[in-house]
Amino acid sequence: MITDIYNWQDQAKEYFIKENYVQAANLYEQAITIEPNTISYYWDLGLLLLLQGQEAEAQMTWMLPMTEADEEQLEMWTNELFKVLQIEAQRREALAEYSLVWLIRQHIREINPTHINNLLQIFLLSIRLQKFEQINDFKEWGLIELLNTKEKIEINTELLMEVLKEFLNIAHLHPINLNLIEASLPYFSDPHQCFCILLPAAMQIGHTLRQPLLAASLLELYLQLEPDNVENLRHLATFYQDARNYSQGIETARLCYSLSESLADKIFALHLMLRGLMSAGGYWQEICTTCEELETVYKQFIKAQRIPLEEGRILRLLTPSFAIPHIKDAPADFRAIHNKVAEIFQNYIQPFSQSQGKNYVRKIINNQSLTHHPKKLKIGYISYALRNHSVGWLARWLFQHHDRDKFDIHTYFVNYTLVNDYLQEWYLTQAGKARQLGINGLEIADQIYQDEIDILIDLDSITLDITSEVMALKPAPIQVTWLGWDASGIPAIDYFIADPYVLPDDAQNYYTEKIWRLPQTYIAVDGFEIGVPTLRRDDLDIPMDAVVYLSAQRGYKRHPETTRWQMQIIKQVPNSYFLIKGLAEEETIKRFFYQIAEEEGVDCSRLRFLPQVHSESVHRANLGIADIVLDTFPYNGATTTLETLWMGIPLVTRVGEQFAARNSYTMMMNAGITEGIAWTDEEYIEWGIRLGKDETLRQQVVLKLKASRQTAPLWNGKQFTREMEKAYEQMWQNYSGSQLYGIQT
Known part of the structure; x- marks a missing residue:
């Protein structure tokens, strides 16, 4: 029973602080009996009931005075109740009592469903408490509609930024992202704040999740704030090109170049232009x-x-x-x-x-650790391409055949993707200790250094800037480039793996890395999975007795001079057809081939453009429709050459001086085939014509290729692995010897 009407509130406050909500509520109930017209008592009593878990009773208590209020009183009393609950929510948040804060804010939403900052707070709390499950719930809150209202809204932009980050993180691919971002743009007084949110999200969506079209849509929205932001245009051009929207990608790259001022920016803008032009083909x-x-x-x-x-x-x-x-x-x-x-x-x-506090300088502690390595050599492989990618298809035999008794294998997956990828999953089972990493070069180098890798193998070369950064940091004492491309030229890389054929004898004159030539081949596979073919000659309106030539390469390998050689071959081989396949801009690449065909006097009806197929195994099966494959120059096929030879199809290649112009040459030599190897432009044409006209010669090559599966180095992944392992051991011995010499002197 209240004995002092003026001191009871102090007592109630004390009960509240001690979380004795029942006794505090009793005091408020008595006070309401004595002073039923003091409206604030109802707000406090309802809060006390809510804190006891009596939500229905709390709401009923708050509504009691509201039922008799006029319009002016209703607005005033609603604001008072809102403030009471807001103060308590803030107090509880400071105490990290997030479940209780979430509950209080839900009741604030009942009172004022359009208070945008409260809605933002509820969203963040829902994420923290793992209560956010349905996008539809978010839609029902009407947040996007509130942001789009023409009336001025007082909004906490920091809260809005946090919500955007979280939403882009939990609902990467949901279309509501675009609506939420577009509605939020007017509230950013500093465009850079918005860019710092959108760019990382776009990169994850476009590169990691491989949805470049959606990533481009995100960055297109940012154009509303800064249409001439060069950094935004760079990434936008990349995503357009990745989505095969080549014309828009090229135009965006041109704009990027026109806006670039520094030499470094111009270099990359030119790269984007070339990337788009070459991928489209024909320009x-x-x-x-x-x-x-x-x-x-x-x-x-x-x-x-x-x-x-x-x-x-x-x-x-x-x-x-x-x-x-x-x-x-x-x-x-x-x-x-x-x-x-x-x-x-x-x-x-x-x-x-x-x-940044990173300096990877290795210190060898004693001579014994160098001369008698007491443990298995730790071999690290780093790549973004150990997935459905040419490197992924070709490197697997090395991983499969590694001698785990002699070598401790560590694999560093750069920009590891969470999407379903059979080949990536295969590598995870074969990778030894697998590190699924992102795109922070310093973090990746740290991990390699902490793992004390002895020899680090780069499978990406310069095709990925993050991998180049890691290699330049020198986190391992011996660093090697293999398979992914030509040597990167980075001084921190010690060796480039080659063989007797893929680089000319004088190549060391212009390579900074020491060329380490394996005895036979720099790559070998045990074979390829072959699916069911989906191409038939009658489907393409090609007679069964015709001679079918094929070239299956991406648009960026299409060189007009090589295409002229190919047309001259078709022209001189009666009843011959030319099948053309590979990613490119369809209409542009057709114009490219049709123009050269007409200039060389070849009827365009003898050309066929093939669509892409759904799987690698079907692609390989479809190669069987060809009698002869015509290689590209100055950039040969690599994976496509291996697939062609494995399918037993004669190949014509032009050998050049650079690594990219000698891949098919080394593969043919290591398959035991010299027929089709051309050292001049004229020889390329001659071999193409000869193989087209001489069916007996073609059959001889086919038989040799089929027989080579049992004997050739190109098809012996286990032997190749032993040769790579021997190279690793010799590299370590060389390193140990040089370190010992340095210590002794």
């Missing part, structure tokens, strides 16, 4: 002009005094030169530029990492 004149401009800007960059670059621009320096070998076969000239840029790249990367 040859512009490709050549853009390539010349890239080389000019590279030379200017090399001559310029060192200028400060942040990490993003540093990482973009190497990848653009990937385009040049597709256009011309001049390795000495190319590597003179590329190696210098790779050196500059490393000279930027290492000080930058050291400024």
Whole structure:
């Protein structure tokens, strides 16, 4: 019983602080009996009931005075109740009592369903408490409609930023993302804040989850805030191209180049232009002009005094030169530029990492650890491509046949994807200790260094900037590039794996890495999975007695000079047809081939453009429709060449000087085949005509290829693995010896 009407509230407050809600509520009930018109008592009593879990009673208590209120009183009393609950929610949040905060804020929403900051708070609490399950719940809150209202809303932009981050994280691919982001744009006073949210989300969606079209849609929204943001345009051009929207990707890259001011930015913008033009295929004149401009800007960059670059621009320096070998076969000239840029790249990367507290300097403690390595050699493989990718298809025999008694295998999956990928799952079972990593180069290098890897094998070369960054940091004492592409030229890499054929004898003159030539082949496979073919000659309106030529390469390998050779072959082989397959912009690549065919006097009705198929195994099965495969130059096939030879199909290739122009040559030599190897342009045409006209010769090659499966080095993954392992042991012995010599002197 209340004895002092003026002191009871102090007592109630004391009960409240001690969480004795029952006694505090009793005091408020008595007070209401004595002073029923003091409205604030109802707000406090309802809160006390809510804290006891009596939600229905709490709501009833709050509604009692509301039922008799006029319009003015109703608005005033609703605001009072809102403030009481808001203060308690904030107090409980400071105490990290998030479940209780969530409950209180849900009742605030009942009172004021359009209070946007409260809705944002509820969303964040729902994520933290794992209560957010249905996108439809979010829609029912009407948050997007509130953001789109024309009336001015007082909104906590920091809360809004957190909500955007969380929503993009939990619902990557949901279309509601676009609506939420578009509605939020007007509330960003600083566009950079918005960009810092959208770009990481777009990169995850576009690269990791492989949904470039949705990623592009995210970045398109940002154009409303900053249409000339070069960084946004760079990524937008990339996603357009990845989504095979080549024309838009090329136009965006051109805009990016026109807005770029620094040499580093121009280099990457030119790369984006080349990437789009070459992937589309057929834009040859512009490709050549853009390539010349890239080389000019590279030379200017090399001559310029060192200028400060942040990490993003540093990482973009190497990848653009990937385009040049597709256009011309001049390795000495190319590597003179590329190696210098790779050196500059490393000279930027290492000080930058050291400024972040990273310095991977290995200290050998004693001589015994060098001369008698007491443990198994730790071999690390790093790649983003151990999945449904050419590297993924070709590297698996090395992983499968490794001698685990002698070698401790660690595998570093860069930008590990969560999407369903059979080949990626296979590697996880064969990878030894698998590290599923993201795209932070310093974190990846840290992991490699902590794992004390002895020999680190780079399977990406310059095709991924993150891997190049890791290699430049030198987290392992011995570093090697293999398979993914030509040597990267990064000074921190010690060796480049080759064989007697894939590089000419004088190649060491223009390579910074020591070329380590395996005795027979730099790659071997035990075979390929073959599906059920979906191509038939009658479906393509090709007579059964016709001679069928095939070229299956991406658009960026299509060179007009090589295409002229191919048309001259078709022209001189009666009853012959040419099948063309590979990712490219359909109409552009058709115009490219039709124009050259007409110029060479070949009826365009003899050309067939094949669609892509749903699986690699079906693609390989469909190769069987061809009598002869015509290789590309100056950038040969690699995986496609192996698949062609495994299917027993004669191949015509033109051998050049650079790594990319000698892949088919080494593979044919290691399959025991010399028929079809051309050392001049004229020989390429001659071999194409001869194999087309001489059915007996074709059959002899087919039989040799089929027999080679049992004897040739190219098809002996186990023997190849032993040769790689021997190379690793010799590399370690060389390293140990050099370290010992240094210690003794």
